[in-house]
Amino acid sequence: MEKLYTITALSENEVGLLNQISIIFTRRKLNIESLSVSASAINGVHKFVITTVCDEAMAIKVVNQIEKRIDVIRAFYYAEEDIVYQEVALYKVSTPALLEAGDLERLVRKYNARILEMHPVYTIIEKTGHTEETQSLFQDLDKYGVLQFVKSGRVSITKSTIEHVDKYLESQEQRRIELEEK
Amino acid sequence: MAKEKLTGSEILIKSLLAEGVDTVFGYPGGAITPVFDCMYDYQDELKHILVRHEQGATHAAQGYARVSGKTGVVIVTSGPGATNTITGIADAMMDSTPMVVIAGQMPSSMLGTDAFQETDVVGITLPITKWSYQIRRAEDVAWAVARAFYIASTGRPGPVMLDFAKNAQTEVAEFEYKKCNYIRSYNPYPNINEESVRKAAEMINAAKKPLLLVGQGVTLGGAEQEIIELMEKADIPAATTLLGLSSIPSSHPLNMGMLGMHGNVAPNVMTNECDLLIAVGMRFDDRVTAVLDSYAKQAKKIHFDIDPSEFNKNVAVDLSVLGNSKESIAAVTALVEKRENKEWLQMFDRPKAEEKSKVIDVEVAPESGPLKMGEVVSRVSKYTNDNAVVVTDVGQNQMMGVRYSKYSQPRSVITSGGLGTMGFGLPAAVGAKFGAPARTVCLFVGDGGLQMTLQELGTIKAYGVNVKIILLTNTVLGMVRQWQELFFEKRFSETNLSNPDFVALAAAYGIKGRRIEKREELDEAIEEMLQHDGSYLLEAVVAKEEMVFPMTPTGKSVNYVMLNRDEIYKL
Numbered sequence: 001m002e003k004l005y006t007i008t009a010l011s012e013n014e015v016g017l018l019n020q021i022s023i024i025f026t027r028r029k030l031n032i033e034s035l036s037v038s039a040s041a042i043n044g045v046h047k048f049v050i051t052t053v054c055d056e057a058m059a060i061k062v063v064n065q066i067e068k069r070i071d072v073i074r075a076f077y078y079a080e081e082d083i084v085y086q087e088v089a090l091y092k093v094s095t096p097a098l099l100e101a102g103d104l105e106r107l108v109r110k111y112n113a114r115i116l117e118m119h120p121v122y123t124i125i126e127k128t129g130h131t132e133e134t135q136s137l138f139q140d141l142d143k144y145g146v147l148q149f150v151k152s153g154r155v156s157i158t159k160s161t162i163e164h165v166d167k168y169l170e171s172q173e174q175r176r177i178e179l180e181e182k
Numbered sequence: 183m184a185k186e187k188l189t190g191s192e193i194l195i196k197s198l199l200a201e202g203v204d205t206v207f208g209y210p211g212g213a214i215t216p217v218f219d220c221m222y223d224y225q226d227e228l229k230h231i232l233v234r235h236e237q238g239a240t241h242a243a244q245g246y247a248r249v250s251g252k253t254g255v256v257i258v259t260s261g262p263g264a265t266n267t268i269t270g271i272a273d274a275m276m277d278s279t280p281m282v283v284i285a286g287q288m289p290s291s292m293l294g295t296d297a298f299q300e301t302d303v304v305g306i307t308l309p310i311t312k313w314s315y316q317i318r319r320a321e322d323v324a325w326a327v328a329r330a331f332y333i334a335s336t337g338r339p340g341p342v343m344l345d346f347a348k349n350a351q352t353e354v355a356e357f358e359y360k361k362c363n364y365i366r367s368y369n370p371y372p373n374i375n376e377e378s379v380r381k382a383a384e385m386i387n388a389a390k391k392p393l394l395l396v397g398q399g400v401t402l403g404g405a406e407q408e409i410i411e412l413m414e415k416a417d418i419p420a421a422t423t424l425l426g427l428s429s430i431p432s433s434h435p436l437n438m439g440m441l442g443m444h445g446n447v448a449p450n451v452m453t454n455e456c457d458l459l460i461a462v463g464m465r466f467d468d469r470v471t472a473v474l475d476s477y478a479k480q481a482k483k484i485h486f487d488i489d490p491s492e493f494n495k496n497v498a499v500d501l502s503v504l505g506n507s508k509e510s511i512a513a514v515t516a517l518v519e520k521r522e523n524k525e526w527l528q529m530f531d532r533p534k535a536e537e538k539s540k541v542i543d544v545e546v547a548p549e550s551g552p553l554k555m556g557e558v559v560s561r562v563s564k565y566t567n568d569n570a571v572v573v574t575d576v577g578q579n580q581m582m583g584v585r586y587s588k589y590s591q592p593r594s595v596i597t598s599g600g601l602g603t604m605g606f607g608l609p610a611a612v613g614a615k616f617g618a619p620a621r622t623v624c625l626f627v628g629d630g631g632l633q634m635t636l637q638e639l640g641t642i643k644a645y646g647v648n649v650k651i652i653l654l655t656n657t658v659l660g661m662v663r664q665w666q667e668l669f670f671e672k673r674f675s676e677t678n679l680s681n682p683d684f685v686a687l688a689a690a691y692g693i694k695g696r697r698i699e700k701r702e703e704l705d706e707a708i709e710e711m712l713q714h715d716g717s718y719l720l721e722a723v724v725a726k727e728e729m730v731f732p733m734t735p736t737g738k739s740v741n742y743v744m745l746n747r748d749e750i751y752k753l
Binding site: 010011015016018020027057060061064065067068070071072073108169172175176179 | 304305308309312313315316333363364365366368369489490491493494495714
């Protein structure tokens with residue numbers, strides 16, 4: 001069954017990794033719904049978070065292919081229930097239109113959004129949450145005309161009680177020490 | 183005391199020597215000239231083979247690697263030099279061949295300016311290499327070379343591209359070589375899981391009709407002996423893939439032959455009769471499985487491989503065993519019971535006998551009519567005592583070449599499997615001879631494929647390479663023509679060739695040659711070829727109507743086998 005999967009990859013800091021990872025999706029005609037790349041908790045290790053719609057067998061294949069790249073440390077796939085995730089959305093709306101409607105305070109409270117900047121001409125609002133929430137706020141604001149809208153890729157953290165990457169790195173470190181002793 | 187500083191070019195050469203490289207295939211050009219200049223000082227230690235086209239350098243390096251087990255090395259210039267290596271790199275990736283390609287590149291300061299002979303080599307090669315890296319500083323050369331050889335040769339081997347910026351070739355750095363044996367994000371020596379080994383042995387012990395599928399992973403893991411021990415202990419019939427062919431001797435009674443579209447009838451048919459498939463170092467390629475929906479559905483399946491991404495990629499398996507085949511197969515063999523599978527083995531007799539009488543005898547021992555490809559191949563195999571390194575091009579010559587050759591030792595088949603590269607044969611044969619100078623190298627090639635990389639006759643001439651070229655001339659692109667006849671209503675679109683005089687062409691390169699059309703000439707011509715001290719081109723003229731059988735057409739099941747134009751094997 002096809003559904004949204006979150007695929008994460010942890011990699012060494014090498015040039016061209018984004019390209020290496022993205023071509024794995026291209027080759028299988030998978031659309032990348034969102035993408036974010038950032039530092040991870042491990043020094044020097046980068047974390048890719050990619051969402052895509054596919055079935056589980058495909059998610060496994062993609063993860064295997066990503067992991068096959070030399071500079072990728074580990075890759076994983078998750079269903080929605082396995083992770084805690086967020087995305088950030090920014091909205092630019094006409095200030096006079098908002099004030100005229102008199103709806104601003106209600107919307108900010110309802111969505112737990114924040115006003116980042118209020119200018120006589122425009123207002124910039126920030127909302128952090130799931131796609132449904134950021135999309136819903138967009139629709140409410142769009143009644144007054146959204147001038148610009150931008151959304152980050154998903155960032156996610158697993159609910160697992162085991163940190164698999166740490167375990168992998170520990171076993172590799174053990175291997176390195178053994179090799180050095182030889 | 184400060185270490186002596188060397189140029190990046192010299193560091194490259196010294197690093198190659200430190201990796202045990204003694205032969206490289208290449209072609210000079212502007213952006214790699216400093217490296218070639220440096221090579222001039224190291225001629226005694228590092229032999230450079232100047233090919234006639236960069237594609238030839240890659241196929242030669244593949245032939246060299248496949249026959250010797252060592253990593254093939256290619257050195258070319260930037261731009262067109264690098265792009266000409268693409269086909270060989272893609273081929274090496276598909277066929278898991280260890281190869282390091284070093285290409286010149288514009289100086290770092292000029293990168294991205296569309297400078298003369300600049301191309302984004304790393305970008306182009308990313309999808310077809312195990313690793314692709316741009317060296318921009320002389321300090322990084324030794325590190326990158328060490329890493330390249332480690333990556334290319336370990337785990338599931340494959341090609342590596344080093345894009346070597348010209349400034350890094352001329353700038354200086356301290357040189358100290360440290361072989362790479364560890365990369366944090368890469369583990370080519372996964373521990374064999376004891377639990378899965380135990381399960382595999384249980385499944386084998388429980389099976390009544392086991393079938394072993396032997397791929398190139400057995401050769402790459404050096405597990406030839408281990409696989410035979412498993413076969414013999416548990417009395418398991420084995421079938422090989424195209425690239426796995428020579429890992430078990432042809433004469434072994436449990437060797438049931440080759441799998442695939444033009445493989446042997448028995449192993450293909452029995453794939454859908456067995457109760458356990460044991461796949462080792464193979465990747466369930468579509469040419470092996472035919473239609474997946476009806477592939478071995480009745481059987482349980484175990485997959486041994488060193489590349490976890492192969493598990494459940496094409497065929498879902500019941501058990502996967504990750505690791506080096508030499509270790510995992512030995513571990514499983516220790517736990518399997520000694521047994522005999524007489525009844526199961528007897529089931530192979532009928533398809534085997536039918537293939538012999540309806541396909542093989544017709545091909546190998548015709549009494550009249552034009553020369554046949556299989557006849558030529560089997561006679562060459564006989565006169566070389568099944569000991570030659572068999573190199574093929576792609577097409578009918580390939581299928582006939584591998585089907586009718588027999589193998590007595592490992593690393594004896596060099597052919598383009600996954601990519602199916604026409605033009606692979608001639609340069610691969612050249613490389614194979616450099617990789618195994620003591621062995622007889624026989625190339626089976628068609629008149630189409632030979633003309634794709636014909637210029638390498640120049641390399642043969644220049645170095646006096648001794649390869650026996652058996653040219654099967656049918657004046658058509660035979661395999662495509664076969665499909666046109668069978669599936670495209672005999673509309674022979676663009677498959678006719680108008681050929682040069684190949685013997686005269688060979689003579690122009692100082693290569694002795696002979697053209698034969700008659701059966702009576704065959705034995706004598708082969709003997710003459712093999713006795714000749716040097717390269718030889720034997721052109722055997724065969725009928726353009728000839729087809730390769732057996733054949734499982736695209737879209738049919740693995741047990742649907744055409745024995746000839748009119749007859750399907752009755753299950």
